[in-house]
Amino acid sequence: MAADPRPERIRRILDEITDMLVSVAGEELLVVGAITPATTFNDDLALESIEFVALAELLQRRYGTEVDLLGFLAEKDIDQILAMTVGELAAHIDRVTAAGPAYTG
Secondary structure, three states: OOOOOHHHHHHHHHHHHHHHHHHHHOHHHHHHOOOOOOOEOOOOOOOOHHHHHHHHHHHHHHHOOOOOHHHHHHOOOHHHHHHOEHHHHHHHHHHHHOOOOOOOO
C-alpha cells in the first residue's frame, strides 16, 4: 500500500505560501525565524491588510479561484482571524484543491 501523499502535498503548499509571503512582505519576514505551520499571520508575521490582499491575489493565480482567501476569512470571527496560522491556510488550500485540476503540485 502506498504512503499517504497528503503530508508531502501540504509541505509543498506551505513552501509555496512561504515564498508568496516573502514576495508580498519582504525578506525581513524570515529574520524572525522560519515560517512553520504554527506561524500566525497576526502575532508572528504582523501582516498588513494590503499584504493579505496581495497574498490573496497570488493564491488565486497559483491555485485558481477555489482558493478565496478573503472568503475563507469571512467565515471566521475576529478571534479566529487573529489566531489563524499558515498551517490552517495550507490545510484549507489542500482541501479545496484536492479534487480539482488547479493544483498540480
